[in-house]
């Protein structure tokens with residue numbers, strides 16, 4: 001066996017996707033009733049028309065369990081041997097969310113841990129999960145992004161409340177070969193702590209954000225990371241069939257697509273229906289677009305994210321073929 005074939009056997013391959021949204025929807029009209037804002041302002045500045053918000057009876061752990069259970073049920077039949085939860089809104093400071101999620105899935109005993117990298121958390125989690133597979137620690141890993149970002153803003157702050165929603169998304173990764181559909185390319189990641197004060201929250205209900213600066217950094221970092229992730233795959237940007245960017249604001253993602261020269265029709269979006277769901281954003285988008293056929297097997301797909309930290313990342317893959325049967329209400333909108 002050559003070193004190259006050894007590496008190829010240990011690529012991380014996407015083989016299932018799932019999502020979960022709280023049933024309660026807060027529309028722009030609901031917000032205009034209690035904040036000095038308008039539906040027109042929110043839609044034109046962000047593209048958001050509604051967001052799902054969890055009640056006190058639905059925790060980050062609950063959302064993570066639902067998304068993960070669906071990813072396991074709907075993808076290739078595999079048992080997870082490790083579990084990573086990306087979240088900046090864990091239910092408790094200590095312990096981590098992941099062991100409880102694993103236990104509720106009937107997976108007590110497997111390695112399970114959280115990581116926090118803001119809205120880029122899901123891509124950081126993909127990278128560490130691919131590392132677990134490459135290291136031989138696990139043959140299959142559940143990668144979950146789960147956040148309750150709607151709880152972060154001051155409820156009276158019209159500049160941040162409209163942006164955020166709650167949810168969770170998950171993918172299953174299995175050991176496979178680098179040349180099969182679903183194999184992740186190298187995950188491009190970065191951070192810049194000099195921007196730590198651009199988005200920060202000392203506690204729920206007290207988010208501070210410099211929206212304009214965050215906007216500019218998000219466009220620049222996601223564009224550069226996307227280009228790098230495509231280049232390491234040997235792709236031209238014109239080869240990309242689908243751009244799946246973190247759903248923070250439709251103007252940010254349109255700027256990214258424009259900078260990359262990717263036509264609008266190749267850009268996946270669901271920010272209008274779910275708002276910014278943090279680490280859940282990309283897997284929720286993948287589940288949504290797979291369910292309604294915008295994302296199809298064989299599509300050359302580029303994922304990219306940006307978030308608090310500052311953090312950013314991107315990864316490319318050819319979208320795989322796996323069964324998807326039981327998406328929850330609100331995921332897989334008719335378009």
Ligand code: UT7
Pocket residue numbers: 036037038041042045046119158159160162199209210211212214215218248249276306307308
């Ligand atoms: O995952 C990363 C997390 N964060 C983000 O991605 C956020 C990135 N930034 C953004 O999405 C945008 O900067 C915002 C949507 C937050 C703001 O859009 P903007 O075009 O940058 O608006 P702005 O902050 O420049 O505000 C323009 C005006 C201001 O009024 P003045 O000072 O010009 O009189 C705001 O007070 O809009 C006002 N404004 C609002 N008006 C009505 C801010 N929020 C609202 C609101 N309704 N909800």
